[in-house]
Amino acid sequence: METCEKTYFTLRAETTSLGGHSSLPVKDNAIYRLAAGLNRLAQYEFPFRFNETTRAYFDRLSRFETGQVADDMRAVAKDPSDLAAAQRLATATPFQNAILHTTGVATRLEAGHADNALPQTARATINCRVFPGDTPEFVQGAIGEALADPKITLTPVMTDHDSPVSPLLPEVFGSIDKLGNEMWPGVPVLPMMAPWATDSALLRRAGIPAFSVNGTFGEMDAGTHGANERLLVASFYESNEFLYRLLKSLTGNVSKVR
Numbered sequence: 001m002e003t004c005e006k007t008y009f010t011l012r013a014e015t016t017s018l019g020g021h022s023s024l025p026v027k028d029n030a031i032y033r034l035a036a037g038l039n040r041l042a043q044y045e046f047p048f049r050f051n052e053t054t055r056a057y058f059d060r061l062s063r064f065e066t067g068q069v070a071d072d073m074r075a076v077a078k079d080p081s082d083l084a085a086a087q088r089l090a091t092a093t094p095f096q097n098a099i100l101h102t103t104g105v106a107t108r109l110e111a112g113h114a115d116n117a118l119p120q121t122a123r124a125t126i127n128c129r130v131f132p133g134d135t136p137e138f139v140q141g142a143i144g145e146a147l148a149d150p151k152i153t154l155t156p157v158m159t160d161h162d163s164p165v166s167p168l169l170p171e172v173f174g175s176i177d178k179l180g181n182e183m184w185p186g187v188p189v190l191p192m193m194a195p196w197a198t199d200s201a202l203l204r205r206a207g208i209p210a211f212s213v214n215g216t217f218g219e220m221d222a223g224t225h226g227a228n229e230r231l232l233v234a235s236f237y238e239s240n241e242f243l244y245r246l247l248k249s250l251t252g253n254v255s256k257v258r
Helices: 030-042 052-064 067-077 083-092 094-098 136-147 170-183 200-205 233-252
Strands: 002-005 007-016 103-111 121-130 153-159 192-194
Touching: 002 052, 002 200, 007 030, 007 136, 030 103, 030 121, 030 136, 052 067, 052 192, 067 083, 083 094, 103 136, 121 136, 136 153, 170 233
Parallel strands: 002 192
Antiparallel strands: 007 121, 007 153, 103 121
């Protein structure tokens, strides 16, 4: 059950040099300068962040893990959280890394204008997914410090507005948990912060708590957003049944939800 999500922030990193003919190379090369900055960015990690949802996620998930992983999840679920445990979890999987802090990654490169000419410009697109509460100004400043070169300029290309965290209302989560156990006994229901974007962010910005859940089971990698995106027919109808029952349950408790 998603109660919050990261927001989208894209920056353009750009640097220039005088250029010239490739037969007469010089040390001042825009491609090399940008590449060096991006290599420093690759080593940078934003500070760890936590909220009610992510702590509850790790607390519940720890019951289905063992050993060090379970211990680390319980340590992260506490307030204050154990940062060493968070580092181990972030290193373990891309998803856990994504929900533990803001991320910024280079996704596109553009440089030079001819095979036989020294580059006059070099640009990179850096896409950031921002943890609720971190500001675009903070993120841009951190990226700039990581690039560590005043000759590399940063320009915001696309900035989304912060989306607050919806509270873990027991009336809502309890209904989902109960129905999930009825339809799929033994399958845990976890509160979650989405590292991607959904339309729920618009409702939360308007002050309306929003909760995303669909009861759809499928492959972990089902070609999302690709030409081979797919879903089992049986899962589609199961999801419809789940949502129908959930809405009946929630509307029966509408006075409590208010």
